[in-house]
Amino acid sequence: MRRRRAVRSAYDRVVVVGAGRAGVAAAEELRRAGFRGEVRVIGDEPGAPYDRPACSKGLLTGHRRPADVRMPVLDGADITWHLGRRAVHLDPDDRVVSTDTGERFRYDGLVIASGARAALPRGWPVGEAGLHTLRTIADAWALRGALRDAQRVVVIGAGLTGCEVASAIRTLARDCVLVDSMPYVLANAVGETVGRMVTREVARDGVQLRLGRRVTGLNRRRRGWLVELDDGDEVLADLVVTTTGERPDVDWLDGTGIDISDGVRCDESLRVLGVEGVVAAGTVARWPNLRYSHRPRRCGHWIAALEQGRAAAHTLLAGEREIPPVTLVPRFWSDQYGLRVQVCGELPSYAEVMVTEMRPGRRDAARAGVLVGYHDEGRLVGLVAVNAPHAFTSITRSMLAAPVTLAAPAPVAVTATAPVPAPAVGTARPAARRLAEAS
Ligand SMILES: Cc1cc2nc3c(=O)[nH]c(=O)nc-3n(C[C@H](O)[C@H](O)[C@H](O)COP(=O)(O)OP(=O)(O)OC[C@H]3O[C@@H](n4cnc5c(N)ncnc54)[C@H](O)[C@@H]3O)c2cc1C
Known part of the structure; x- marks a missing residue:
């Protein structure tokens, strides 16, 4: 130093x-x-x-x-x-x-x-053998050990961690069933366009997808777990890995x-x-x-x-001295199914989305390389790249170098003069949430 x-x-x-x-x-x-x-x-x-x-x-x-x-x-x-x-x-x-x-x-x-x-949905049997979460190195090591003897694994949650876990399971030549309530994977992380492309690659890799499905029950069996889904389907598994958030x-x-x-x-x-x-x-x-x-x-x-x-x-x-605000640009990456997924900036739902294929015409657009830009009033505010690391790096560099314009404060809300109605008695949500809602 x-x-x-x-x-x-x-x-x-x-x-x-x-x-x-x-x-x-x-x-x-x-x-x-x-x-x-x-x-x-x-x-x-x-x-x-x-x-x-x-x-x-x-x-x-x-x-x-x-x-x-x-x-x-x-x-x-x-x-x-x-x-x-x-x-x-x-x-x-x-x-x-x-x-x-x-x-x-x-x-x-x-x-x-x-x-x-x-974060596990309330009511799930945390700590029982064969039900894993993944946050720490100890969790990863325990799961790695358990995967040695497992043949079939259910992964609940198809976000970044869930998809990466499913990819690792397939690398180890185990069967994998991936469950998520959204119709495509990585929905919150990369948006719909790339989410759907990656979904195709996940399926091509042999992961059995149960998308648009919620888990309604987790039942212990003599060996492993029976996972019940909201369409009545039941999946038997040696292990269950839940990646339902933090x-x-x-x-x-x-x-x-x-x-x-x-x-x-x-x-x-x-x-x-x-x-x-x-x-x-x-x-x-x-x-x-x-x-x-x-x-x-x-x-x-x-x-x-x-x-x-x-x-x-x-x-x-x-100390008490004034200091500039922390205005970082969010960025992250994920490696799965031979895909390098990279994201920079924000991906607002109202943005105009522009897709650039690195090798136009290929059916496996994600594997061949794709860039998806999110534009707000003509300004690039977010970028998702799959297997396009060089283009991602150079575009990201200019996004990071752009002068920071601070957001305008939200308009002050006008105080309501009308009386606020009291909450109706008896309409509160039940304290114990059902499994189906939480997954
Ligand atoms: C499985 C997994 C894969 C990920 N992959 C990616 C990825 O590919 N790309 C990416 O950008 N991000 C990834 N992330 C997210 C990334 O790891 C986190 O954003 C990052 O670790 C956050 O760092 P942190 O220091 O804020 O918190 P943490 O990494 O959570 O560290 C906080 C530490 O504080 C300890 N702690 C908590 N409470 C206390 C206490 N009361 N007393 C003492 N110690 C305490 C915790 O045990 C922990 O060790 C991944 C996360 C996980 C779980």
Whole structure:
């Protein structure tokens, strides 16, 4: 690490909660920026930080082992690691984080980077043998072990993780049934045009698709599971993998007064609202990305976690000083079925979509290379590429280099003068949601 001039900061001790991409990036960036005080990282996973995206790719197929996916950490960064313990409480007045090991960590500055955990629909038999989720390296290793003896696997959820898991299962020559309530795969991630193209490739690879279907029951059988679908179909499987989304890991912030409805609410520079000396970064942070809008949202991608971690470190060091808003461009990638899927920017449903085939006329357009641009009033706001990495990189470069125009604030709502009707009695949704609704 090159020596930097020590930066003047109001802080002597920074604690980072979460040793994922965002937390590690924040810790490293504090050092890069010349912070000379203590940097402590608390992480609840027992091992060294690693690249989480590998959990649904090389780790499952056996092309990579845990040692291959360790996250490189800045040499000589002088970070103190407190791994294998979970932050269970934050006292923002005394500035103390307590862990499940009974330790208390005092801080002047705190980075919240606790990411997200797998969200299972309520009522599902979590923890039972043969029912897997996939979030951590331990989950990936457990699933990899279980796949050795499995012949048929049901994957619930055809988002990025679900499709990658199904692809890995086929690489291992196992039967795979992929269930999702949408009519095509990757619906939220890449939009309809590319989603339908990838769906064809998934089917061609031998994955049995049950799209537009919901899971209504999961029943244990002597060996494996019987998965019931809403069209009355039943699928027997040795293993079930659920990839039905994630929820921010914020339980440890209960009672702090911080707004933790769908992640930690931050201002545009990632300062956590309502508490002093605290920033948030990564999947857990909900902030208004003024490049797009004033509405605070979370971004669950690896590159965003890296960029937010770095930005949060600078915001923390700036103390009360004004600092530019964090206006990153969301981008992510996925590897599946021999396809390299890459996305940059936003894919609004109202945008005009333009498709460019790299080799026009080929029936397998996705495999041959395709670019799909999303245009808003003539401006390219989003790009999806399949097997077109060079074109993607050069177009993305210009998207990133374009000057940032901050979104205009939403018009102030006119206060309603009409009386607001009281909610009708007896129309509340039942507390226990049915399996069918949740899948
Ligand atoms: C299987 C899988 C595949 C993925 N593939 C891709 C991909 O191909 N491309 C892409 O762009 N993105 C991918 N992602 C998303 C990407 O991994 C995340 O966006 C990124 O990891 C977010 O980083 P983070 O640091 O915000 O959170 P996380 O990676 O979730 O890290 C947070 C860490 O904090 C720990 N933690 C939580 N609560 C506490 C606590 N109270 N105390 C101590 N520690 C705590 C967690 O255990 C975790 O180790 C994938 C995600 C998964 C699960």
